[in-house]
Amino acid sequence: xxARGWLLLLLxxxxxxxxxxxxxxxxxxxxxxxxxxxxxAFNFVFAETGLLSFGHAAFFGGGAYTTALLMQRxxxxxxxxxxxxxxxxxxxxxAIGFFSVRTSRIYFTMLTLAFAQLxxxxxxxxxxxxxxxxxxxxxxxxxxxxxxxxxxxxxLVLFALGLTxxxxxxxxxxxxxxxxxxxxxxxxxxxxxxxxxxxxxAFTLSGALAGAAxxxxxxxxxxxxxxFLYWTKSAEAIIAAILGGAQALFGPALxxxxxxxxxxxxxxxxxxxxxxxxxxxxxLVLFLPQGLAGLGGGRxxx
Amino acid sequence: MDLSFVLLQFxxxxxxxxxxxxxxxxLSLIFGALGIVNFAHGSFYMLGAYLLYxxxxxxxxxxxxxxxVVAALGFVIGAxxxxxxxxxxxxxxxxxxxxxxxxxxxxxxxxxxxLFGAAxxxxxxxxxxxxxxxxxxxxxxxxxxxxxxxALGVALLLWVFLQRTRYGALVRAATQDREMLExxxxxxxxxxxxxxxxxxxxxxxxxxxxxxxxxxSPGIAVEAVISAFIVVVVGGLGSVWGALLGAFLIxxxxxxxxxxxxxxxxxxxxxxxxxxxLVRPWGLLGRPPAVRT
Numbered sequence: 376x377x378a379r380g381w382l383l384l385l386l387x388x389x390x391x392x393x394x395x396x397x398x399x400x401x402x403x404x405x406x407x408x409x410x411x412x413x414x415x416a417f418n419f420v421f422a423e424t425g426l427l428s429f430g431h432a433a434f435f436g437g438g439a440y441t442t443a444l445l446m447q448r449x450x451x452x453x454x455x456x457x458x459x460x461x462x463x464x465x466x467x468x469x470a471i472g473f474f475s476v477r478t479s480r481i482y483f484t485m486l487t488l489a490f491a492q493l494x495x496x497x498x499x500x501x502x503x504x505x506x507x508x509x510x511x512x513x514x515x516x517x518x519x520x521x522x523x524x525x526x527x528x529x530x531l532v533l534f535a536l537g538l539t540x541x542x543x544x545x546x547x548x549x550x551x552x553x554x555x556x557x558x559x560x561x562x563x564x565x566x567x568x569x570x571x572x573x574x575x576x577a578f579t580l581s582g583a584l585a586g587a588a589x590x591x592x593x594x595x596x597x598x599x600x601x602x603f604l605y606w607t608k609s610a611e612a613i614i615a616a617i618l619g620g621a622q623a624l625f626g627p628a629l630x631x632x633x634x635x636x637x638x639x640x641x642x643x644x645x646x647x648x649x650x651x652x653x654x655x656x657x658x659l660v661l662f663l664p665q666g667l668a669g670l671g672g673g674r675x676x677x
Numbered sequence: 678m679d680l681s682f683v684l685l686q687f688x689x690x691x692x693x694x695x696x697x698x699x700x701x702x703x704l705s706l707i708f709g710a711l712g713i714v715n716f717a718h719g720s721f722y723m724l725g726a727y728l729l730y731x732x733x734x735x736x737x738x739x740x741x742x743x744x745x746v747v748a749a750l751g752f753v754i755g756a757x758x759x760x761x762x763x764x765x766x767x768x769x770x771x772x773x774x775x776x777x778x779x780x781x782x783x784x785x786x787x788x789x790x791x792l793f794g795a796a797x798x799x800x801x802x803x804x805x806x807x808x809x810x811x812x813x814x815x816x817x818x819x820x821x822x823x824x825x826x827x828a829l830g831v832a833l834l835l836w837v838f839l840q841r842t843r844y845g846a847l848v849r850a851a852t853q854d855r856e857m858l859e860x861x862x863x864x865x866x867x868x869x870x871x872x873x874x875x876x877x878x879x880x881x882x883x884x885x886x887x888x889x890x891x892x893x894s895p896g897i898a899v900e901a902v903i904s905a906f907i908v909v910v911v912g913g914l915g916s917v918w919g920a921l922l923g924a925f926l927i928x929x930x931x932x933x934x935x936x937x938x939x940x941x942x943x944x945x946x947x948x949x950x951x952x953x954x955l956v957r958p959w960g961l962l963g964r965p966p967a968v969r970t
């Protein structure tokens with residue numbers, strides 16, 4: 376009951392936030408929510424299967440470009456592009472996952488990275504369709520979603536849905552099967568679980584969620600840029616997840632908030648944010664292996 | 678397409694392959710012996726180019742001794758990095774190692790900006806190589822031959838080191854079974870320091886060697902490391918010869934792909950990678966994993 380009380384308090388605080396924060400801080404909060412959804416999506420595959428994807432930017436950017444292209448070329452209203460963005464990201468994840476989930480762990484990381492870079496290279500160069508490195512700019516997500524408060528609530532809803540989805544999967548037979556495959560693939564196979572099918576399904580679902588985060592990013596920036604697909608974007612999700620604590624349900628979200636808020640704070644003072652981030656990460660890896668969630672006693676997800 | 682054009686294109690591809698090889702072979706060696714994927718590898722490559730510019734003070738004629746100094750500096754930087762940062766994480770899950778080397782990437786990129794400025798740096802070839810060589814009646818940059826010779830020389834030296842020296846045999850043994858080596862009384866931690874330092878030395882040398890033909894900026898690091906990954910995935914992670922073959926294939930595919938589809942020549946590279954992975958997931962010259970993990 377105690378946990379539920381804290382959760383309700385947190386929820387109330389999150390709901391009240393847009394009325395308490397000044398404009399700029401609210402923009403930062405939206406960015407934190409978007410990254411939280413993205414990192415939670417990435418972490419689903421990472422925590423449940425042990426596979427570290429360095430290609431999730433492809434799904435984030437794939438969702439973003441689907442939304443941006445449908446708005447720009449077909450005149451779709453912003454909100455209607457959500458299912459399309461999620462679907463496109465899922466299909467992309469299905470294709471990349473098909474080649475990648477069969478391989479062993481470190482190869483999986485490099486493969487997902489390389490395939491995501493392929494997607495980036497195409498988007499970056501295909502001027503006639505994607506606008507190349509100019510991106511797609513000047514999008515208007517309608518009167519409502521142009522308002523920061525509305526966008527904040529939309530991001531909050533999608534993040535909450537995504538987190539609930541991940542939580543349900545974790546406790547579903549599907550989640551148990553994934554962890555069985557992670558911990559002992561030979562035995563999992565012996566009891567009739569097909570690792571390939573399970574891993575591919577998990578990767579696809581994770582990609583779909585990342586696509587929803589990309590969908591939000593378009594409204595936040597009113598644009599889509601090839602940077603959304605670049606491998607350093609994948610690194611943001613990884614950093615947020617490990618910073619917060621990959622084994623905790625709220626870990627990636629916590630890491631995202633710290634990452635985005637710290638980034639905004641440092642960037643307002645110096646241009647050397649990557650240097651600061653690098654030093655923070657070095658300290659994290661060398662001195663705080665459980666992530667921030669480990670500070671509170673390291674409770675596993677429940 | 679006449680013959681001289683094809684030959685020129687081939688040589689250009691070879692020159693590109695040469696810098697790819699110097700970049701990727703260290704990554705492969707390091708993975709083989711240490712089991713670490715070094716995301717900062719491209720950053721050391723970029724650092725090498727800046728170090729060269731710094732040691733020769735912008736004078737192209739200082740290239741020869743400059744390359745030697747940069748490789749030596751890279752070796753020392755690699756050794757220090759391994760001792761201070763990598764050694765504590767050997768026993769940890771691989772995502773900590775990835776995060777650590779990614780942190781290094783960020784630190785090196787901004788560090789270079791702080792030390793050398795964010796502006797592009799360029800350095801022409803030495804005066805003796807500034808005039809083109811004529812190949813079948815067409816001009817060709819003489820410096821490309823230096824790059825090709827450098828890569829071949831390094832490949833040969835690595836072969837001698839790995840196959841013909843006692844220490845090289847230990848390095849090869851480290852890729853197979855580190856515990857057994859330790860049990861035999863070999864100083865494995867020092868061996869790993871040497872391998873990492875060697876890999877970083879090669880990366881800085883590779884980066885420095887491209888400076889006379891290419892302008893560099895801190896941003897090349899993130900592109901370089903991806904290229905290196907593709908080379909070792911195609912050639913086989915942990916294999917020196919795989920890196921050589923992978924670099925050669927990718928260099929030539931890039932050189933000739935540009936003629937077919939100028940904008941998307943990189944797509945052929947990924948196509949090659951996908952095919953290799955479907956047929957031989959462990960790379961062309963890599964070892965198939967004994968146990969599936």
